Amino acid sequence: PPAIRIDNLAKRYAPGKGESGEGKQALKGVSFDVPQGGIFGLLGPNGAGKSTLINILAGLVDKTGGSAEIWGFDIDRNRRNAKRAIGIVPQEIVFDPFFTPFEVLENQAGFYGVPKAERRSEELLRAVHLWDKRDAYARTLSGGMKRRLLIAKAMVHSPPILVLDEPTAGVDVELRRQLWELVAGLNAQGVTVVLTTHYLEEAEQLCDRIAIINHGELIANKPTRELIGMA
Ligand code: ADP
Ligand code: ADP
Numbered sequence: 001p002p003a004i005r006i007d008n009l010a011k012r013y014a015p016g017k018g019e020s021g022e023g024k025q026a027l028k029g030v031s032f033d034v035p036q037g038g039i040f041g042l043l044g045p046n047g048a049g050k051s052t053l054i055n056i057l058a059g060l061v062d063k064t065g066g067s068a069e070i071w072g073f074d075i076d077r078n079r080r081n082a083k084r085a086i087g088i089v090p091q092e093i094v095f096d097p098f099f100t101p102f103e104v105l106e107n108q109a110g111f112y113g114v115p116k117a118e119r120r121s122e123e124l125l126r127a128v129h130l131w132d133k134r135d136a137y138a139r140t141l142s143g144g145m146k147r148r149l150l151i152a153k154a155m156v157h158s159p160p161i162l163v164l165d166e167p168t169a170g171v172d173v174e175l176r177r178q179l180w181e182l183v184a185g186l187n188a189q190g191v192t193v194v195l196t197t198h199y200l201e202e203a204e205q206l207c208d209r210i211a212i213i214n215h216g217e218l219i220a221n222k223p224t225r226e227l228i229g230m231a
Contacts, residue, residue: 001071001072002033002034002035002036002069003035003037003070003071003194004057004069005034005069006033006034006053006066006068007031007068008030008031008065008066008067009053009056009065009066010025010028010063010065011026011049011052011053011056011065012026013026025216026049026052027052027053028217029065030049030053030066030216031066031218034161034192034194035192035209036160036192037187037190038193038207038208039184039187039193039195040192040193040194040195040207040208040209040211041194041195041196041197041203041206041210042196042197042211043196043197043198043211044198044212044213044214045198045214048198048213049213049215049216050165050196051091051165054088054196057075057086057088057163058083058086059075059079059083069082070082070085070161071161073085084112084159085161086159086162086163087155087156087157087159087163088163088165089150089151089154089165090165091165093143093146093147095138095139097137097139098137098138100135100136100137101125101133101134101136101138101141101149105121105124105125105156106119108153108156108157109121109157112156112157114156114157120158122134124152124156127152127185128148128149128152128182130145130148130149130152133145143171143175144175147171147179148179151164151167151179151183151186159191160191160192161191161192161193161194162183162186162193162194163195164183164193164195164196166196166197167179167183167197168199169198180202180205183206195207207224209223210224210227
Protein backbone atom coordinates (compact mmCIF):
# COMPACT_ATOMS: atom_id res chain seq x y z
CA PRO A 1 0.00 0.00 0.00
CA PRO A 2 1.05 3.64 -0.16
CA ALA A 3 2.57 5.02 3.05
CA ILE A 4 -0.46 7.28 3.42
CA ARG A 5 -3.71 7.32 1.49
CA ILE A 6 -6.01 10.30 1.86
CA ASP A 7 -9.44 10.08 0.29
CA ASN A 8 -11.80 13.03 0.04
CA LEU A 9 -10.67 14.26 3.45
CA ALA A 10 -12.74 17.12 4.81
CA LYS A 11 -12.71 19.24 7.94
CA ARG A 12 -15.12 21.91 9.01
CA TYR A 13 -14.26 23.53 12.33
CA ALA A 14 -17.24 24.37 14.49
CA PRO A 15 -17.94 28.10 14.67
CA GLY A 16 -16.30 29.80 17.62
CA LYS A 17 -18.28 31.13 20.57
CA GLY A 18 -20.38 34.07 19.44
CA GLU A 19 -19.64 33.34 15.77
CA SER A 20 -22.56 32.70 13.48
CA GLY A 21 -22.55 30.66 10.29
CA GLU A 22 -21.24 27.22 9.50
CA GLY A 23 -17.65 27.46 10.71
CA LYS A 24 -14.42 27.33 8.77
CA GLN A 25 -14.10 24.66 6.07
CA ALA A 26 -10.37 24.01 6.41
CA LEU A 27 -10.24 20.95 4.10
CA LYS A 28 -12.67 20.61 1.21
CA GLY A 29 -12.31 16.99 0.15
CA VAL A 30 -8.61 16.39 -0.43
CA SER A 31 -7.33 13.14 -2.00
CA PHE A 32 -3.79 11.97 -2.58
CA ASP A 33 -1.40 9.11 -1.88
CA VAL A 34 2.05 9.40 -0.33
CA PRO A 35 4.25 6.70 -1.89
CA GLN A 36 6.55 4.69 0.36
CA GLY A 37 10.18 5.59 0.64
CA GLY A 38 10.35 9.19 -0.52
CA ILE A 39 10.24 12.69 0.90
CA PHE A 40 6.80 14.12 0.23
CA GLY A 41 6.18 17.86 0.57
CA LEU A 42 2.81 19.34 1.40
CA LEU A 43 3.21 22.91 0.25
CA GLY A 44 0.82 25.80 0.72
CA PRO A 45 0.47 29.29 2.18
CA ASN A 46 -0.52 29.96 5.78
CA GLY A 47 -4.11 28.96 6.38
CA ALA A 48 -4.17 26.45 3.49
CA GLY A 49 -5.08 23.53 5.76
CA LYS A 50 -1.70 21.81 6.14
CA SER A 51 -1.68 21.58 9.93
CA THR A 52 -5.29 20.48 9.95
CA LEU A 53 -4.41 17.59 7.65
CA ILE A 54 -1.40 16.58 9.77
CA ASN A 55 -3.41 16.85 12.98
CA ILE A 56 -6.08 14.55 11.56
CA LEU A 57 -3.41 11.97 10.72
CA ALA A 58 -1.94 12.38 14.21
CA GLY A 59 -5.36 11.78 15.76
CA LEU A 60 -5.43 15.25 17.31
CA VAL A 61 -8.26 16.65 15.19
CA ASP A 62 -11.41 14.79 14.11
CA LYS A 63 -12.18 14.90 10.42
CA THR A 64 -15.70 15.72 9.29
CA GLY A 65 -15.56 13.79 6.03
CA GLY A 66 -13.60 11.31 3.94
CA SER A 67 -11.08 8.75 5.11
CA ALA A 68 -7.38 8.20 5.56
CA GLU A 69 -5.09 5.20 5.88
CA ILE A 70 -1.60 5.14 7.34
CA TRP A 71 0.54 2.19 6.27
CA GLY A 72 -2.67 0.44 5.27
CA PHE A 73 -4.41 1.10 8.61
CA ASP A 74 -7.63 3.11 8.54
CA ILE A 75 -7.38 5.97 11.04
CA ASP A 76 -10.90 5.28 12.34
CA ARG A 77 -11.17 1.52 12.24
CA ASN A 78 -7.56 0.82 13.17
CA ARG A 79 -6.58 3.95 15.00
CA ARG A 80 -4.03 2.32 17.26
CA ASN A 81 -2.00 0.71 14.48
CA ALA A 82 -2.37 3.81 12.32
CA LYS A 83 -0.90 5.95 15.13
CA ARG A 84 1.98 3.58 15.69
CA ALA A 85 2.95 3.73 12.03
CA ILE A 86 3.62 7.45 12.18
CA GLY A 87 5.89 9.76 14.13
CA ILE A 88 4.81 13.37 14.28
CA VAL A 89 7.15 16.33 14.75
CA PRO A 90 4.81 19.12 15.80
CA GLN A 91 5.30 22.78 15.03
CA GLU A 92 5.14 23.84 18.65
CA ILE A 93 8.01 22.88 20.88
CA VAL A 94 6.57 21.38 24.06
CA PHE A 95 8.89 19.76 26.59
CA ASP A 96 8.81 19.66 30.30
CA PRO A 97 11.65 22.14 30.99
CA PHE A 98 13.14 20.01 33.77
CA PHE A 99 13.41 16.81 31.77
CA THR A 100 16.65 15.92 30.05
CA PRO A 101 16.83 14.76 26.42
CA PHE A 102 17.52 11.23 27.63
CA GLU A 103 14.46 11.31 29.88
CA VAL A 104 12.30 12.80 27.15
CA LEU A 105 13.08 9.83 24.91
CA GLU A 106 12.76 7.23 27.66
CA ASN A 107 9.37 8.64 28.74
CA GLN A 108 8.14 8.62 25.18
CA ALA A 109 9.30 5.02 24.80
CA GLY A 110 7.33 4.26 27.95
CA PHE A 111 4.19 5.84 26.44
CA TYR A 112 4.52 3.53 23.49
CA GLY A 113 5.34 0.50 25.56
CA VAL A 114 8.70 -0.02 23.89
CA PRO A 115 10.52 -2.69 25.97
CA LYS A 116 13.76 -1.55 27.61
CA ALA A 117 15.84 -3.88 25.47
CA GLU A 118 14.44 -2.34 22.28
CA ARG A 119 14.89 1.30 23.25
CA ARG A 120 17.08 3.41 21.03
CA SER A 121 17.61 6.53 23.12
CA GLU A 122 21.38 6.58 22.70
CA GLU A 123 21.28 5.84 18.98
CA LEU A 124 18.64 8.52 18.42
CA LEU A 125 20.42 11.15 20.53
CA ARG A 126 23.63 10.49 18.62
CA ALA A 127 21.78 10.71 15.31
CA VAL A 128 20.47 14.19 16.16
CA HIS A 129 23.82 15.26 17.65
CA LEU A 130 22.51 15.59 21.19
CA TRP A 131 24.36 12.78 22.92
CA ASP A 132 26.63 15.20 24.75
CA LYS A 133 23.51 17.06 25.96
CA ARG A 134 21.74 13.94 27.18
CA ASP A 135 21.72 15.06 30.81
CA ALA A 136 21.04 18.79 30.32
CA TYR A 137 17.65 20.22 31.27
CA ALA A 138 15.51 20.74 28.18
CA ARG A 139 15.01 24.39 29.12
CA THR A 140 18.73 25.03 28.67
CA LEU A 141 18.80 23.74 25.08
CA SER A 142 18.91 26.12 22.15
CA GLY A 143 15.98 26.31 19.77
CA GLY A 144 17.83 24.19 17.25
CA MET A 145 18.63 21.52 19.81
CA LYS A 146 14.98 21.39 20.86
CA ARG A 147 13.88 20.91 17.28
CA ARG A 148 16.36 18.08 16.85
CA LEU A 149 15.14 16.51 20.08
CA LEU A 150 11.57 16.67 18.77
CA ILE A 151 12.66 14.67 15.72
CA ALA A 152 14.33 12.04 17.90
CA LYS A 153 11.20 11.90 20.10
CA ALA A 154 9.01 11.21 17.08
CA MET A 155 11.23 8.26 16.09
CA VAL A 156 11.23 6.49 19.46
CA HIS A 157 8.73 3.80 18.44
CA SER A 158 10.53 3.26 15.10
CA PRO A 159 7.63 4.32 12.86
CA PRO A 160 8.05 3.74 9.12
CA ILE A 161 6.72 7.26 8.47
CA LEU A 162 7.95 10.56 9.89
CA VAL A 163 5.73 13.64 9.50
CA LEU A 164 7.13 17.10 10.17
CA ASP A 165 4.86 20.14 10.43
CA GLU A 166 6.76 23.21 9.19
CA PRO A 167 10.10 21.88 10.46
CA THR A 168 12.07 25.00 9.62
CA ALA A 169 9.57 27.82 10.17
CA GLY A 170 11.40 30.73 11.75
CA VAL A 171 14.84 29.11 11.92
CA ASP A 172 18.06 30.58 10.54
CA VAL A 173 19.79 29.37 7.39
CA GLU A 174 22.36 27.24 9.16
CA LEU A 175 19.85 25.39 11.31
CA ARG A 176 17.63 24.92 8.29
CA ARG A 177 20.52 23.14 6.51
CA GLN A 178 21.13 20.97 9.56
CA LEU A 179 17.50 19.94 9.76
CA TRP A 180 17.40 19.21 6.03
CA GLU A 181 20.43 16.95 6.38
CA LEU A 182 18.87 15.18 9.31
CA VAL A 183 15.63 14.55 7.43
CA ALA A 184 17.46 13.41 4.31
CA GLY A 185 19.58 11.07 6.44
CA LEU A 186 16.52 9.44 8.03
CA ASN A 187 15.00 9.04 4.59
CA ALA A 188 18.19 7.40 3.34
CA GLN A 189 17.77 4.87 6.14
CA GLY A 190 14.36 3.96 4.75
CA VAL A 191 11.97 6.25 6.61
CA THR A 192 9.19 7.72 4.47
CA VAL A 193 9.10 11.46 5.19
CA VAL A 194 6.19 13.87 4.87
CA LEU A 195 6.72 17.52 5.63
CA THR A 196 4.60 20.60 5.39
CA THR A 197 6.13 23.88 4.39
CA HIS A 198 5.25 27.23 2.96
CA TYR A 199 8.77 27.62 1.53
CA LEU A 200 8.86 26.56 -2.12
CA GLU A 201 12.64 26.38 -1.89
CA GLU A 202 12.47 23.89 0.95
CA ALA A 203 10.10 21.63 -0.95
CA GLU A 204 12.23 21.88 -4.09
CA GLN A 205 15.47 21.07 -2.31
CA LEU A 206 14.26 18.26 -0.17
CA CYS A 207 11.19 16.60 -1.64
CA ASP A 208 10.91 14.21 -4.55
CA ARG A 209 7.18 14.79 -4.77
CA ILE A 210 5.11 17.86 -3.93
CA ALA A 211 1.40 18.34 -3.30
CA ILE A 212 0.14 21.91 -3.16
CA ILE A 213 -2.93 22.85 -1.17
CA ASN A 214 -4.62 26.20 -1.04
CA HIS A 215 -7.86 27.18 0.72
CA GLY A 216 -8.38 23.56 1.71
CA GLU A 217 -8.15 22.23 -1.84
CA LEU A 218 -5.50 20.16 -3.59
CA ILE A 219 -4.25 22.11 -6.60
CA ALA A 220 -1.24 20.01 -7.66
CA ASN A 221 0.43 16.68 -6.88
CA LYS A 222 3.49 15.87 -8.95
CA PRO A 223 7.09 14.74 -8.90
CA THR A 224 9.19 17.78 -8.00
CA ARG A 225 11.00 17.73 -11.34
CA GLU A 226 7.74 18.00 -13.27
CA LEU A 227 6.35 20.66 -10.99
CA ILE A 228 9.43 22.84 -11.31
CA GLY A 229 9.45 22.28 -15.06
CA MET A 230 5.98 23.82 -15.20
CA ALA A 231 7.04 27.04 -13.44
P1 ADP B 1 -1.90 25.87 7.60
O1 ADP B 1 -1.31 24.83 8.48
O2 ADP B 1 -1.79 25.54 6.15
O3 ADP B 1 -1.41 27.24 7.92
P2 ADP B 1 -4.33 25.38 9.13
O4 ADP B 1 -4.69 23.96 8.94
O5 ADP B 1 -3.66 25.78 10.38
O6 ADP B 1 -3.49 25.88 7.87
O7 ADP B 1 -5.65 26.26 9.00
C1 ADP B 1 -6.58 26.10 7.93
C2 ADP B 1 -7.78 27.01 8.21
O8 ADP B 1 -8.50 26.50 9.33
C3 ADP B 1 -7.42 28.44 8.54
O9 ADP B 1 -8.41 29.27 7.99
C4 ADP B 1 -7.47 28.46 10.04
O10 ADP B 1 -7.79 29.75 10.52
C5 ADP B 1 -8.58 27.48 10.34
N1 ADP B 1 -8.40 26.81 11.63
C6 ADP B 1 -7.31 26.12 12.04
N2 ADP B 1 -7.49 25.61 13.27
C7 ADP B 1 -8.73 26.00 13.67
C8 ADP B 1 -9.52 25.81 14.85
N3 ADP B 1 -9.05 25.10 15.88
N4 ADP B 1 -10.76 26.37 14.89
C9 ADP B 1 -11.23 27.07 13.85
N5 ADP B 1 -10.55 27.29 12.71
C10 ADP B 1 -9.31 26.77 12.62
P1 ADP C 1 -1.94 7.21 23.16
O1 ADP C 1 -2.46 7.13 21.74
O2 ADP C 1 -1.09 6.05 23.52
O3 ADP C 1 -2.98 7.56 24.16
P2 ADP C 1 -1.22 9.97 23.41
O4 ADP C 1 -1.92 10.52 22.22
O5 ADP C 1 -1.80 10.15 24.76
O6 ADP C 1 -0.89 8.42 23.15
O7 ADP C 1 0.24 10.56 23.42
C1 ADP C 1 1.18 10.21 24.38
C2 ADP C 1 2.42 11.05 24.17
O8 ADP C 1 2.98 10.75 22.88
C3 ADP C 1 2.17 12.54 24.14
O9 ADP C 1 3.34 13.19 24.61
C4 ADP C 1 1.94 12.84 22.68
O10 ADP C 1 2.27 14.17 22.37
C5 ADP C 1 2.94 11.89 22.05
N1 ADP C 1 2.52 11.38 20.75
C6 ADP C 1 1.35 10.81 20.41
N2 ADP C 1 1.36 10.38 19.16
C7 ADP C 1 2.59 10.68 18.67
C8 ADP C 1 3.24 10.46 17.43
N3 ADP C 1 2.64 9.83 16.43
N4 ADP C 1 4.51 10.88 17.28
C9 ADP C 1 5.13 11.51 18.29
N5 ADP C 1 4.57 11.74 19.49
C10 ADP C 1 3.32 11.32 19.69
